Amino acid sequence: MALEFSKNNDSHSSFYSDYAEIVVVRHGETAWNATGKIQGHLDVELNETGRQQAAAVGDRLSRDSKISAIYSSDLQRAFETAQIIASKCGKLEVVKDSDLRERHLGDLQGHIYHELAKTNPTAYKAFLSKNEDQEIPGGGESLVQLFDRSTSALVRIGLKHKGERVVVVTHGGFIRALYKWACPNGRPAGKVLNTSVNVFHLYDEYKCTLKVWGDVSHLSETGFLQSGFGGDRTSG
Template structure:
């Protein structure tokens, strides 16, 4: 036994050969609140988002101390992670992992969800298609790189988490990422057709077994710590237009 952590109020052990990943969605941003698609573009945490980051940090500081804290390289995730690291008194700085960044959604980035079907029909179709290997097209020269397919997102996201898990066997670590990444990880691992709504500031706990090379979800979309702060009820739902 290495330590004791808490999932949904129940104490449990993080055993040798198992890595515990606390996967957190970043706090609410100005674009989340306005229904604008972020993708890999930057958008700052708003007032609610900072309060959510503080509430996440307060909650996690009362649980098993993490060995390390990892984050996407986008500022909304990094700011959330830094708040957690400070409160949890983590000895090391936040470790930035670019592979944890949000999906590149091509020409959809920067648009409001309600206007994309009319203005970007091909990109809209690729995003909502059940054909998971379709890359989302990019038509603007100022957008660097092409849009990702859902399969590409799943592959890089799960690979990044497995790399983190392999370095932290017998330990708990915190990973701050994005709604699209969390959805991809959940669906890739569980093979379920949907991950449901994923709220800003949600805490999600996963175990990775080194021996079995298998992921198990211990909790999903837990927002109990946000009771006094609140969150956008629509959350992130990549299965529908109502984001």
């Protein structure tokens, strides 16, 4: 989806009077992303590529409108990304929020994706199921559970910051759930690349619109445009 980021250099103006502008960013790359290993709720730090990606998106966001707050998943790959962004955007405090975590993927977590059909066939079948209420063995969430958690978290943050611009650093599966909410009849979401910028306007608990999807223009000159595993149907 080719949507362009609308810039507004005034710190607070009527531009945001009816809604919160929520800039949702996927975390930078991890070693597990690069090797195709499923993370879910397991806590994995950024690799050096991920840190460079986070610096690039932080530089980019620092040139846009003023950010009022930064929220992050409490998993370190997201929190470290958020801290790097915060260091570029006025040294804001990063608020940890466990509701911003990736989908819990149960018994699949910690395993290589392309080996799952052999090593975890039952959980893998559940993961591929078209039944969105299907939970994954080992405590994994269904797509419906992920959707409800993701949208509730965005509404909670957005209503708190109506009239402001905030950043939320989270995970690929979480962001894909938000896309489904904002664009229920849209094209397939595609891959959510590491440190991609996705901008939502939240008016109330019933109305959320998508203004920017999958923007990684900040990576085009860094050599870090190629992303590792995750951010699509295999997200985790």
